[in-house]
Amino acid sequence: MIVGRGDIASIINDREGAIFFASGVSNSNEIREEEYMREKELLLKQDRSKCLFYFSSIAIDFPEKLKKSRYLRHKKEMEEMIKENFQNYNIIRIGNITWGNNPNTFLNFIKNKMKSKEAVYILSEELKFMLDKEQLILMTDNLPLIGKNQLSIFGKMVKVKDLL
Helix, strand or coil, X not given: CEECCCCCCCCCCCCCCEEEECCCCCCCCCCCHXXXXXXXXXXXXXXXXXXXXXXXXXXXXXXXXXXXXXXHHHHHXXXXXXXXXXXXXXXXXXXXXXXXXXXXCHHHHHHXXXXXXXXXXXXXXXXXXXXXXXXXXXXXXXXXXXXXEEEEECCEEEEHHHXX
């Protein structure tokens, strides 16, 4: 079962006995509390007898970012909720994705700024972890459906200036 209709949900292969929860808050700048509550409520409605796949953020591992970001604190809360409520899960912390139409992803945000001829300021050596869809599909197709698993998929580290 795939929950969601966004960029991640669009590429996942469904698997018997799994719930791919790809219907979370996708904008890291989100400020509306109702969006965070919507995700929590939807998560708790899922069948707890199945293995839950949850897509989180690798930025959770950076305490200085966690303190400043409502989005990252929410992701951390969701991970804890999953650990408390599901027997089997795969929490997958990912970096920036390289595909899709969501205007809030890092790459699409930059592309849209450039299309509209807005200034884009990039630190000369700024690096980002970029995950392509083949990497994510490989993981979700092969992770076990039994156990309490948590992993980070960094993808490829690239200089932001090289992405443009």
